[in-house]
Amino acid sequence: MSNVDIETIYQSIKEDNLALFSAYIEGKENLSFGRFPILSICYMFEANKIISKYKVLLGNISKYQRIDEPFELYKKFRECAGKTLRLYRKEDSVVTPLEMLAILEKDSLVKKLYKTFYTNETIKRNLKSIYKMALLKIRIENSDIDIERRPLARVQKRVYGWSLMLSVSFVFLISLVYALVIAVGGMGIPSSPCKIYNEVQLYKALATKSHFILERDLQLSELKGDTQFSGVLDGGGKTLYIDFLSDASFISNNLGTIKNLNIVYTNIDTSISNKTSLFVGENSGEISRVNIYCYNINLVCNKSLDRDVGLTGFAITNNGNIIGSTIMLNGTFIANGDGECFVSGFAIDNNGSIKDCTVLSDSSIDTSEADASGFVINNAKSGLVYKCDNNCTISQVSSNDGWSPTVAGVVLTNYGTVEDCINRADLSVVSENHTENAQGVALNGGISANNYGDIVKCLNTADIKVKTENIMLYAGGVTAYSGYYVEDGQTIMSSVINCGANTNLDISTTHEKAFVFAGGISGYMYGTMRECFSMSTFTYGFDEERWFAGTAIGAAYLQYQLFGSVVCISASENYVLSLDNVEHQIGALINNGSIVNVGLDTSNNEVQTLEYASQIMQKEVFWGE
Numbered sequence: 001m002s003n004v005d006i007e008t009i010y011q012s013i014k015e016d017n018l019a020l021f022s023a024y025i026e027g028k029e030n031l032s033f034g035r036f037p038i039l040s041i042c043y044m045f046e047a048n049k050i051i052s053k054y055k056v057l058l059g060n061i062s063k064y065q066r067i068d069e070p071f072e073l074y075k076k077f078r079e080c081a082g083k084t085l086r087l088y089r090k091e092d093s094v095v096t097p098l099e100m101l102a103i104l105e106k107d108s109l110v111k112k113l114y115k116t117f118y119t120n121e122t123i124k125r126n127l128k129s130i131y132k133m134a135l136l137k138i139r140i141e142n143s144d145i146d147i148e149r150r151p152l153a154r155v156q157k158r159v160y161g162w163s164l165m166l167s168v169s170f171v172f173l174i175s176l177v178y179a180l181v182i183a184v185g186g187m188g189i190p191s192s193p194c195k196i197y198n199e200v201q202l203y204k205a206l207a208t209k210s211h212f213i214l215e216r217d218l219q220l221s222e223l224k225g226d227t228q229f230s231g232v233l234d235g236g237g238k239t240l241y242i243d244f245l246s247d248a249s250f251i252s253n254n255l256g257t258i259k260n261l262n263i264v265y266t267n268i269d270t271s272i273s274n275k276t277s278l279f280v281g282e283n284s285g286e287i288s289r290v291n292i293y294c295y296n297i298n299l300v301c302n303k304s305l306d307r308d309v310g311l312t313g314f315a316i317t318n319n320g321n322i323i324g325s326t327i328m329l330n331g332t333f334i335a336n337g338d339g340e341c342f343v344s345g346f347a348i349d350n351n352g353s354i355k356d357c358t359v360l361s362d363s364s365i366d367t368s369e370a371d372a373s374g375f376v377i378n379n380a381k382s383g384l385v386y387k388c389d390n391n392c393t394i395s396q397v398s399s400n401d402g403w404s405p406t407v408a409g410v411v412l413t414n415y416g417t418v419e420d421c422i423n424r425a426d427l428s429v430v431s432e433n434h435t436e437n438a439q440g441v442a443l444n445g446g447i448s449a450n451n452y453g454d455i456v457k458c459l460n461t462a463d464i465k466v467k468t469e470n471i472m473l474y475a476g477g478v479t480a481y482s483g484y485y486v487e488d489g490q491t492i493m494s495s496v497i498n499c500g501a502n503t504n505l506d507i508s509t510t511h512e513k514a515f516v517f518a519g520g521i522s523g524y525m526y527g528t529m530r531e532c533f534s535m536s537t538f539t540y541g542f543d544e545e546r547w548f549a550g551t552a553i554g555a556a557y558l559q560y561q562l563f564g565s566v567v568c569i570s571a572s573e574n575y576v577l578s579l580d581n582v583e584h585q586i587g588a589l590i591n592n593g594s595i596v597n598v599g600l601d602t603s604n605n606e607v608q609t610l611e612y613a614s615q616i617m618q619k620e621v622f623w624g625e
Contacts, residue, residue: 016047017237034069040100146155214238228253236263249281259288283315297331303339310342311579318347328360343372350383364391373412383416399432404440408449419456428465437469445480465506472515474523477501493527516547517554526557531621548587551576556588
């Protein structure tokens with residue numbers, strides 16, 4: 001269970017975001033945040049939507065899996081608990097839902113739910129203590145409970161005499177009218193955001209710099225282009241429903257903050273001829289806790305040589321921050337024509353940061369001549385993808401001569417940093433190109449297909465499949481190809497640090513001239529690989545003269561240094577699994593495009609082979625699942 005899941009569940013309760021809560025709660029219903037089970041927290045934050053749907057399921061849980069208690073939760077409980085706080089000083093204390101209702105003075109609900117919720121002697125004893133501290137009588141017999149009505153004395157003492165009431169009645173009336181106006185419309189400031197009730201108000205809001213909150217779910221009838229937003233939009237956990245797709249993004253340029261919003265696309269069957277986003281064209285602000293659900297999309301990409309075409313979820317170009325957000329993307333993508341076509345979950349070009357985000361399970365991308373990745377197509381030098389989790393299966397089939405089908409779990413091409421990310425979904429590339437001497441290369445990497453930057457503490461636990469007929473292929477548990485680039489006369493080399501792979505690489509090619517480079521960690525490596533581990537296995541069919549596999553690396557770049565010493569990669573503290581069908585740790589050494597050595601087993605301080613996965617799991621570099 002990841003920290004992202006736990007934090008998302010907690011945040012969804014605070015916001016009463018039913019869609020987000022439902023997406024993450026399955027299998028985690030028995031969590032207790034310290035002393036507080038999930039339903040108790042729902043009562044504390046008045047998460048009424050979640051309570052309405054889940055109160056019976058959550059209320060009947062009697063055994064909890066305890067995790068860390070947020071300090072914020074303790075402070076909020078202390079404010080409402082009063083003297084009853086002393087009942088929950090012990091480390092193993094649990095504030096059950098019934099007890100929380102009693103502490104919150106929800107006496108009618110306590111009586112109503114007493115028969116429904118699980119009760120035991122400890123709960124009965126705590127209920128008696130809670131009401132005793134409130135100076136109220138309580139009677140519990142079997143499944144019946146009776147609670148004395150609370151006195152009104154505290155309220156009555158606050159009532160002024162008739163003379164005082166008459167003297168202030170006019171002022172009170174004016175204040176009441178003013179407060180009503182503010183409650184309905186809002187002032188557009190942080191403490192009083194303007195309230196949005198319909199589509200017209202929404203689009204007017206997006207043209208301003210004020211603060212807004214969405215008050216109800218909306219069905220959008222159109223998307224308006226050239227919308228630059230510089231304010232703050234709080235979705236309030238509400239949902240925008242959209243049943244069409246336009247070249248114009250919902251917001252063309254976001255310079256502000258958009259949070260706590262759900263967007264649902266359903267039954268989209270159309271074509272696109274440009275880069276298209278389901279949400280924002282260019283994001284230079286912040287997108288936080290936004291959830292996009294895109295069901296049953298069938299899209300045709302009309303490729304062109306003069307422009308790139310593609311679909312993404314959150315931003316065509318991200319220059320800002322996307323935080324704690326999710327997407328469910330499910331559909332087929334067919335590309336026609338010549339040119340580049342892409343599909344990704346979060347961004348096509350990322351110059352900013354994408355943190356703590358998830359592509360949800362049940363997501364699937366099936367493409368024809370369209371490259372795809374879970375999160376980003378191009379991650380720039382300044383781009384950061386951090387603590388992200390891909391659960392989307394991705395499959396590309398290609399028969400086009402000259403097309404290089406490419407798939408990756410997180411980032412297609414990386415020049416920046418990908419850190420602490422996981423791919424959990426199977427990735428597949430199949431090239432059916434029958435053309436003799438066909439051009440192109442097939443690439444499939446668990447985290448990144450083309451890596452020229454830094455990949456740190458990333459893990460792939462899903463299978464990698466690449467099948468070609470006439471074109472060469474690169475495949476790797478973490479990266480398919482890790483290379484270098486030259487900038488201002490300096491060579492910038494890639495790195496793969498403290499990464500892991502627990503995958504099966506299913507690799508095959510039929511043509512005798514089709515080279516294969518497949519590695520448990522990387523298909524090709526020029527740069528630094530240290531503190532990595534691989535428990536990858538291989539399934540293959542190939543021409544052995546042109547097939548190069550390594551339990552660590554398929555092929556490494558060979559560089560001659562002074563006095564005849566040879567450097568192929570900068571490696572240390574890497575561990576791989578011993579395999580019967582893959583003989584070497586590095587399949588081949590390459591220099592200037594030519595293979596100069598076949599098969600290499602490095603010294604123990606570079607790559608060490610262990611017989612059993614359990615031995616790898618005992619090493620300090622191992623952190624996987």
